[in-house]
Every structure is written in C-alpha cells, then in structure tokens.
Amino acid sequence: MALILEPRREPSRAMVLAAPLIAVVATLVTGAIAFTLLGYDGFGAIREIFVSPLLSAYRWQDLLVKAAPLALIATGLSIGFRANVWNIGAEGQYILGGLAGTGIALAAYDMEGGWILPLMIVCGILGGMAWASIPAILKTRLNVNEILSSLMLNYVAIQLLYYLMRGPWKDPMGFNFPQTRLFTDWETLPMAVPGTLIHIGVPIALALALTVWLLIARSITGFQIRVVGLAPQAARYGGFSAPSTTWLALMAGGAFAGLAGVLEAAGPFAQMVPAFPTGYGYTAIIVAFLGRLHPVGILLAAMVLALTYVGGDTAQTTIGLPAAAIGVFQAMMLFFLLAADILVRYRLVRRRQPTGAPAPTAAGVPPQASPDTLAQEARAEGVAA
Amino acid sequence: MPPRLELQGITKRFPGVTANESVSFSVAPGEIHALLGENGAGKSTLVKIIYGVQRADEGTILWDGAPVSIGSPREARALGIGMVFQHFSLFEAMTVLENIALGMDNPPPRRELEAKVRQVLDTYHLALDPHRDVHTLSVGERQRIEIVRALLQRPKLLIMDEPTSVLTPQEVEQLFETLRQLAREGCSILYISHKLHEIKALCESATILRAGKVVETCDPREHSTRAMAEMMIGGSLKDVKRKSGGEFGPVRLAVDGLSAPGEPPFGTSLKEISFEVRAGEILGIAGVAGNGQNELLSVLSGERHHGVTGSIAIDGVPSLALGVSARRSRGLAAVPEERNGHAAVPGMSLTDNAVLSARRRKKLTVGGLIRLGAARDFARSVISGFSVKATGPAAFAGSLSGGNLQKYIMGREIMQTPAVLVVSQPTWGVDAGAAAFIRQAMVDLAAAGGAILVVSQDLDELLELSDRIAVINEGRLSRSLPVGSVSVEEIGLLMGGVHGEPATAEAA
Amino acid sequence: MTTTLLISILMSVAGAATPLLIAALGELVAEKSGVLNLGVEGMMLIGAVTAFAVAVTTGSPVLGCIAAMAAAAASSLIFGYLTLSLTANQVATGLALTIFGTGVSALAGAPYVGITTQTLGLLFPPSLATDPIWRLVFGHSPLVYIGLLLTLGVWWFLKHSRAGLILRAIGESDMAAHSIGYPVLTVRYLAVLFGGAMAGLAGSYYSLVLTPMWAERLTAGRGWIAIALVVFASWRTGRLVLGAYLFGAVITLELQAKAAGFSFFAPEFLSSLPYLATIVVLALISAGRRNARLAAPACLGRPFRATA
Secondary structure (H helix, E strand, O other): OOEEEEEOOOOOHHHHHHHHHHHHHHHHHHHHHHHHHOOOOHHHHHHHHHHHHHHOHHHHHHHHHHHHHHHHHHHHHHHHHHOOOOOOOHHHHHHHHHHHHHHHHHHOOOOOOOOHHHHHHHHHHHHHHHHHHHHHHHHHHHOOOHHHHHHHHHHHHHHHHHHHHHOOOOOOOOOOOOOOOOOOHHHOOOEOOOOOOOEOHHHHHHHHHHHHHHHHHHEHHHHHHHHHHHOHHHHHHOOOOHHHHHHHHHHHHHHHHHHHHHHHHHHHHOOOOOOOOOOHHHHHHHHHHHOOOOHHHHHHHHHHHHHHHHHHHHHHHHHOOOOHHHHHHHHHHHHHHHHHOHHHHEEEEEOOOOOOOOOOOOOOOOOOHHHHHHHHHHHHHHHHO | OOOOEEEEEEEEEEOOEEEEEEEEEEEOOOOEEEEEEOOOOOHHHHHHHHOOOOOOOEEEEEEOOEEEOOOOHHHHHHHOEEEEOOOOOOOOOOEHHHHHHHOOOOOOOHHHHHHHHHHHHHHOOOOOOOOOEHHHOOHHHHHHHHHHHHHHOOOOEEEEEOOOOOOOHHHHHHHHHHHHHHHHOOOEEEEEEOOHHHHHHHOOEEEEEEOOEEEEEEOHHHOOHHHHHHHHHOOOOOOOOOOOOOOOOOEEEEEEEEEEOOOOOOOOOEEEEEEEEEOOOEEEEEOOOOOOHHHHHHHHHOOOOOOOEEEEEEOOEEOOOOOHHHHHHHOEEEEOOOOEOOOEOOOOEHHHHHHHHHOOOOOOEEOOEEOHHHHHHHHHHHHHHOOOOOOOOOOEHHHOOHHHHHHHHHHHHHOOOOOEEEEEOOOOOOOHHHHHHHHHHHHHHHHOOOEEEEEOOOHHHHHHHOOEEEEEEOOEEOOOEEHHHOOHHHHHHHHOOOOOHHHHHHHO | OHHHHHHHHHHHHHHHHHHHHHHHHHHHHHHHOOOOOOOHHHHHHHHHHHHHHHHHHHOOHHHHHHHHHHHHHHHHHHHHHHHHHOOOOHHHHHHHHHHHHHHHHHHHHHHHOOOOOOOOOOOOOHHHHOOHHHHHHHOOOHHHHHHHHHHHHHHHHHHHOHHHHHHHHHHHOHHHHHHHOOOHHHHHHHHHHHHHHHHHHHHHHHHHHHOOOOOOOOOOOHHHHHHHHHHHOOOOHHHHHHHHHHHHHHHHHHHHHHHOOOOOOOHHHHHOHHHHHHHHHHHHHHHOOOOHHHHOOOOOOOOOOOOO
C-alpha cells in the first residue's frame, strides 16, 4: 500500500490549524531522540524545557515577559509576510527601538514627569520605523530586495549599539563598562501585576495582537495586505498599489519591533547594554510562521517559543544542555511546520489500484461535482501545460 | 496496413473527475485527423497520454499495430511522435537554436544543428532566424520553433494542440500548407482544435469528444459546422439576441494619442492609440496575442501609470491621472484576460472577491472597515443574477470552473452598471453555455446604454458581438470598421501588420 | 616597502574574496536552476565547524574541507526536500536553514572553542614565494586557486555544456522543461547539493585558513553577502569574480584600517562597512537596471509540482 500526495480541491482549514501542533509534537519527539543519541539526557531536556516551566508560578511570569516581545515583533512581521514583504530586519529594528528610547531616557535623566516614559515609547516606535524605512525606500524607489537590505541592517544596528555603548552613551560612573546608566523610575515600565515581573508590556502585546486581528479581518487595509500576498496582480486590479503595501508592511514591522525594543529596554533591562539583542528578531520569524501569521496563533506560538528560552535556561543548569540547543529546537520547529504545511494543500491517499471497476467518487467531493469537473480537468491540465 | 496510432479504451481519472472514459480511435499513416471538443472535454489530457506526459489508468495504445507503453515524452519521441504544444514549451531568455537543442534528445553539435535547422526551414518554407532570442519573436514565429523542433526528429505522427488560436488567418493558411506537405510525405497528423471551419478545410476525419467520451467519429467534410458544434456541446446552439440598427448615444469612452511602454520584461509598447466608444456600442479589438492587448487593458483600467501619455476621458471627464479606484468610481469597469490571480483571487471567497472591485460603487466599506453583510449580499445577487454554479458566497473563487468564475467576474462588473466596460477575452477557455450567457449579458449592458470595449483573439466572437472592429498590431490600433462592411481577409491583413487602404487613408 | 604593503594588501583581498566567491558560485548554480536558497549562511557555519572538528580529530585539514562539503551538502538536502519535494516556501525554508545551521554549529562546536588546529597549508613550496611578486602568484592558500578554477568550471558548465543548458532552461521555465521531458526536480536537487557543498567549502575557509579556530557565528553574515553577490553579478559568472574581489577589498580595507589604528572612523563603523557596502552596491545595481527580471531566472523561488 503506497501513500501518495494528492492535491486538495481547496486548502484544508483543519490542517492549517493542525500543522503547528504536528510541528511542535514532531520537534519534541525528534529532539528527545536526537539529543539522547548525542549523549545528553534527551527526554530530560524535553521535560525541563517544555514542561517544567509550566509547573512553576514564577516561571510563568518569566514566560509572559519573554513572550511579550516575541508576540509583538511577530505580529508586526506577520503583516509583512502576509503581503510577501520579507522583512528579516526585525532584530535591527528592535535594537533601534531600544536605542531611540534610551536616547530619550538619557536626555531626560535629571528630569521628572509622567511624560518621559510615553515619549520614550513613541520614540522607540519611530526608531524602529526609521530603520525599517531604509529597506522600504530602497525597495520602492530602486527595487532592492528587502530580504538582503533589511538583514544587512541588523549587522549595522549591532555595530551602532556597540559604538554608543563604548562611546557617547557610556555611563560616566560605570567603571568604564560599556553600558548606560540605569534608567530612573520615570523611565522604567510599571508592573501590570504588582509584585510580579509582569510589566505593562505584556497586556500591551496582548491588546495589540487582538487589534491587529480585527484590522486584518475587517478593515480594507487588512484586505489589501491579504490580497497583495495572495495575488499581487489582482491587488493592482483592485486598486491597491504595490509600493503603498511595501511601506505599510515594513512600517508595521518596524513599529512593532521598535515598540518591543523600547519596552525591553525600559522593562527587564532598565538600561542599555551591548547584550541587548538576544535574537528576538529572528525567533519572532519562527513565531510568526508557527502562529500561521494570525495574531491569536502568534500569541500561542510566542508562548511556545518563550518556553524554549525559559526552559532552555533551566535545562542549561539542571542537565547541562548547551545554550545553542535552543536554536536547534527552534529551527526544527520551523522545519517541521514547513513540512507539515504540505498537508494543507495536499492529502495523503492510498495509491489507487488500476482496476476495471468504475472508480468510486473520491472522498470529499461534493455531490454537485458536475459543473466543477470541467474546472478540475482544466486545472489538472493547466498545471502540466 | 495497420493504423499509425490506435487508442483502445483509454481512461484517465483525476481526483473527482474522469477526464477520459474509454476513448478509442485510430489515425492512418498520412492522415490528418482532427480531435474535436470543447474546452475541458478531455482533448489535452488525451494528447498528454499519447505524448507520455501523463499515463492512462486503463486502455491500450497501439503503434503501427503493436501495443506500446509510453512512459515519457522521450519515449514518445523515440517512437516517432512529435508534439507542438498549445502553450509553447519555450524558454524566453534563450535563442531559437538553444530552444531547438533543448527539444532534442541527442542534438548534434551547434554548427551541424544549425545547418539541419536551416534545411528544414527551407524545405517547408518557414521563416525564422535561429540566432534570435525567443522573447523578440512573434507568436507565429514561436510556433515555428516548435514545429521545427518536432520536424527535426522526423516524426511519423505530429500532434498539433490548438495551433491556430494565436495566428492570423494568413498564417493559418501557411501552416495548413506545411501540414498538407507533411501528410503527403506520409506523416500522420493529429490536429486538436475547436475551430470547425478549419477542421473542415484541413482534416479527412474527426473524432469528437464530449465530457471525456467519444461521441462521434466522422468525416468533417460531410457535416455542417453547426451539426458538428452541436455534437460537441451536446445540445443546440444559442444565438446572441440583439436589437439591430439602433442609434448610439453620446461618447462614453474617448481615448486619444495614448502611448505607454511595454510591460517588463518582454512587452509591447502602445503607440498613439485613439478611439471612441459610444453609449450602446460594442467596439471589438482584434489582434494576435502579444501585440499590446495586455498593455492596453492595464493602461485603460488604471493599473499601469508609468510612462503613459495621451488622454483618456470617461463620460467626457479627463481620467488619465486617476488611479484604478477613482476610475471605477467614474464608472469604468475592466475585466482582464487572466481570471485566476488577476480578475479574481483564487484563494479568497466570492464575498472577498466582490470587495476586490465593487467596494466603491456598491459601498461595501464604511470608515475603512468592510461591511461583510453587504458584501455577502452583493456576492449572492451576482451568483443568482448570472446563474453561477457555486456552493455560495463563501466558496473559494478557485473552486469554481473557468466558465462559472468568468460568469461571476462579468456579473460582478456588469451589476455595478458601469458606464464603460473594458473586457479582454471574455469567453476564453469557457464552455459554450457560459460563453453564450456572457455574450448576451454584454449585449444587454450595451442595450442599457453602456459602452463596451472587447479585446479578443477570437475573430468569430468579435464579428458576432461588435458594432465596429479595429485591429491592434505591434501596439498600434487601426481605424475601426463597421462590422457589416468588413471581410475576414481584410481584418487578417491588418492583424498581420499589412495596413489596408482605409487605415493609411486615415493616418494621412 | 610600499610594494610589500601593496602585495600584502592584494594577498589579503584575494583571501577575503575567496570564500565569498566559492559560496556565491554555489548559490549561482542553485539560482540558475530556479531555486533561491537563503540558507547559505547556515550551511557555511555547518561547513566551518565540521572542517574544524575533522581537522582537529584527524589532523588533516584537507579531510576537514572534504567533510565540510559533505556536511553542508547534507544540510542542503533538508532544504531541498522541503522546498522541492514538499513545495515549501523557499524564503522561509532558507531562513530556517540559516537558523538551524547557526544552532547546530554552535552546539557541535562547543567543545572546540578556544583550541587551535593546523591550518590548510600552501599549495606551492614556500621557496617559490620568497620574492614579493612571486608571492602574489604562488603564495596563496589552495582554496584561492580552487575558487578561480571553480569559476572557470561553472562558467563553462553554464555557458557551453549541455547539462548547463538544461539547468538554465529549468530555471527559465520549469513547466516547459517538464513538458519536454527533463527531470526538473532531479536537476534542482543536484543544483541545491552543489550549492550546499560550495557553501561548506567556503565555510571551511573561515575555520581552517582565515582564522585557525572556531567561534560561534564565525562567518558573521558573509553567507548573506554571497547571496547579494549573485544579484550584483546579474547571475553572470564573470561578474561574480569581480564582485567577490570588490568585497574582498572592502573587507581588507576594514581590517587594514583597524590594524593601522585609523582613529578618524570608529572601529564599529569600519566593522559595518561590508554590510553597508552590500546595501549600496545592491542599490546601485538595481537602480541602473529597470528590468531586474531580465537577468534573474524567471522561475527563481517558485515551487514546482508536476502532475502525476
């Protein structure tokens, strides 16, 4: 009995939801086996990374704090990815967001007032957008591939960070360590739940994801993003210009990454340090795909990927799993998701036996197949033509 | 002598559809045999089975009387089967010679190949430069590459899939001469088409397919085209009903001196195009594909702005500077040639596809948000008004058959009661029933005061629909001629770029 | 004195250009067949760590290079399976491969951080390279010569061989190639494997020639620059050499300026020079060419699935 892939007549909505679950489960199983073969406690690693953090209230706080920036960045990226605008520069936009907020914080160091933090946040968003505007200009004016330009800017952003830390923004009282002063109380995020680690960035991420969901599903701008991604030519036909979509996608990506950056700087870090970029910008790409580019899915996927960070830390100390293992887990998840995605468009069927008996109607074909049969053939022919 | 090719009980199934059901017929050596049927009748699938691109689920193929299994195009060519595809399998960025080499299994060295190619070109009086890049060639020249490619293998059977759909009437006559010469030399020809008068002119026998089954094998010279058409569609032909001799209203679309660069990478630029369409009038634009039709459509619809000069006026209001949405608001609706991915998004519901082009005129948005209920209602009214066979407004556009999707698209535009409708290839790849419905809908829109511009390669369709016909060739538009006073030959000459007296007279 | 400096600069340019050239040649062949593999950076890292580990374990840098090619080619097979057999999105899969390669190389390389190994020696006896001018001819690492030979080979393959013609045809129109009867997926698999092997070889250059050591993210984004080079070269082999040596010059400028303690520019600015240069070059090349699609293979990045 051979299994073959057969095209579905419509993409399967059930598989769209099931594929990420299949990917996560496959990652757990493969990861456990692979790390056991490599001489680590593979199953222990899975338990430490993916289960233990869920059993501790303290770790839950940590999870939410790590999930918030991932969800924010991924939400922004998902807008671009839907429109086939491949912004890989979230890491740099995140850094610039953090730096812009830090700039305000340092300038307002000896000032007081409730306006400082909102100004930092606004500038953080603008910082991310400004960084994202470079690939946007290059793409719309000169047709430069945004993948390469946005990615190159990540490396530049890191150097800019290093420069500021070693030079102009170095804490004058910091024993020559390359880092800024600590932010004042006016410049740090208040807690959403007093007495915990959960700062207001967490509810902000949640609220923004839900807002984006509404806008994508119901607004004409969201419609534009979806059409451009599915059929760029139809989008032009519908009156949506390609440059405006590119700008929209990159500005959304930059704004969300910048916001995540300034919230991290004003939240968990409470200063700017060279170790500020932690790869969130790259991990958020995985979050966006695992969440099916859907804001609610992204919230869930952000929690899963946050688990790998939080649990990875634990596993490092408890069973000596190297930090790099986390990256491998994350990449495996994306690999498995991409593999499972084929089941959205194709289904596994048993190879038909060439018998003389009339073939039964294939499962899933609605009874009113007659008008559609022609289309089916036309399409079947079109693929090979 | 056994037949060159004989099919016995060929059956091929795809998920949810049987493309061919126990198809049997045979082709004698030196015979020109037509395979006739509507779009979707299963002709292309059958041909792909013969050429080894696809495999039959059941049935036998006999070659010179012996059963054969054809597993790949390579095996087909080894037997002596040559194929000229409807959609050419050519590589745009490569030269003619490279393309020919790619089409051969063991091509000789470059110089030797070139000599052989020139020899074939001479023998069959085909004009073609082996060193040109394919993208610089006309459609007719491209077809010649495919023919040379097939002939170099000295085929015993040549399959031609819809070869004339892209040719001018004169080029068609040239092609027929070549085919007749081949047949005299003993090569069998399997000629796939749905154009009946051509089959009557060329073929000695015909197999008619309907919904995957053979309904008749006959001598086309002994049947009327109408009788064969009715065998093809399995019913009686419907004629478009139209009011005749009416006076036209005011000018609704006026285009003057319109020029635009070609679409990258290999498009044709538009040069000084001028015409008018009045209320109640249908203007047809004939021409061989790739002569600027796509450019004209996208410049009129507003999808292309870069480098466009001249003027476009909708109901007297200059509109060249307006974008797609603003032109729609003014009343200009457009239906491009490609349904999937241009006029409609296959991966979206019919409701969403209604929002795509009707949101302004049908007020389907409010304050930047989509009125889902209103959009659904409009989609539903198009479905019922144009008898679209679909499960409902939530059905994906991609799940509809070509004919039903085209009806939906035409309905979506026509039910916005546009002042001007610009449409390209309105019935391309559509079954006869849907085609008749669509033509009637256009005639009715014109009768209600709309101005319609139809761009089509199907001359018969234009002659049936239009009040006046103009020809587009290399981006230039000829003077338009009233349908009653123009002959097919005249239009054919214009399509081939030979400008007749009237056109030059006007240009002067 | 100045001659010696000039020659050492030129040597350094060739050295910095070689891994870019080798990786870009691999990507060029993959892209010519219609496959956009953005995983070059990941494959280079896998190559770099494999080369180092094998060289340390066996004491043979040559074996290291060969193992690097094999390991990176194996990783490219993951990409190939997902994008070719399962028609997954090539951009997303390439990114995943880069993330994977970064993680796997860091994981596998952890035991090797901080140790050194024998580097890949010179091809010609040092006695030939004592004179500064002759050094410029005979004094390079074998990979420099291999890079240039590979360029010639790839140029001949694409331009003059039948297999190259078929590969280009598949990149131009996979459907047409399929309908004539060419094995589209097989050819693309081979092209992807070649791309992987070349990325692996390029990676080994970093850990066995440039710096005889292993560190996480050793290649520092050079894989992405290699991809940009293919765009810069408009998919032409000859211009790839030009581009690679141009970037070699930029990288050498960065290193020389830092070494000279050139204080007018911050060292961070010098470090970001290769990336900024990439952006500037892409902007110039794209601006000068209205029809970018003329040069790129028409099917680049598009999935292909033949009907049964």
